[in-house]
């Protein structure tokens with residue numbers, strides 16, 4: 001069953017056609033890879049999907065419902081969470097505090113301030129803390145809860161970003177190059193985490209340049225090149241597609 005549907009999505013920046021009439025479907029419960037050379041339009045597609053930029057044409061549906069074109073918090077409420085190519089953590093705050101901000105959006109809306117000092121506020125905070133700790137444990141970094149986020153290794157920062165995204169309990173997780181800067185061991189840990197997230201029923205769209213991770217973790221892959229969708233299929237089919245080899249994979 002299809003969860004996400006991109007329907008004829010296009011985006012132009014001045015004279016550059018960043019995305020040209022892109023359509024694809026992501027099945028419920030799969031890891032769907034989005035690959036292509038630098039500048040192919042992958043991050044632009046995430047920006048349109050998550051409402052931080054607006055498409056010139058086309059739209060997305062999630063579970064058959066048309067997603068709003070923005071703002072991002074309206075799209076997030078529909079069940080889409082994202083991580084960024086460059087992590088967006090509060091570097092001075094602890095790992096736990098970073099996760100708590102995500103675990104309870106009320107921490108950001110000021111409701112806590114109005115409740116401050118009341119028993120209700122303390123109960124809310126305890127529940128939020130417990131939830132945040134559960135997500136840190138889920139991604140394997142609960143032991144780092146008290147460390148400042150900025151002191152974490154690159155791989156652990158990426159896992160904290162994923163914990164923050166999961167704390168919103170999304171139906172679909174959009175990850176932008178989660179393995180960037182990771183060593184082989186960290187990438188192996190990431191692969192197992194992605195498989196666990198999928199097993200727990202969250203669909204993943206994965207932008208990634210690490211081809212061994214893409215080929216090993218993804219159920220299906222779409223390939224973008226100069227804003228056009230040039231191929232899609234299983235890792236085995238995409239790997240042997242002459243058009244993809246010429247545009248992107250080369251000898252790999």
Ligand code: ATP
Pocket residue numbers: 013016018036037038039040041042043044045
């Ligand atoms: P990478 O793998 O390097 O991250 P990408 O596939 O994610 O690349 P995008 O970042 O989506 O590619 O960029 C697609 C094209 O659109 C590029 O040519 C980029 O320079 C251009 N582009 C992206 N955002 C803007 C913008 N805000 N204004 C103008 N051009 C933009």
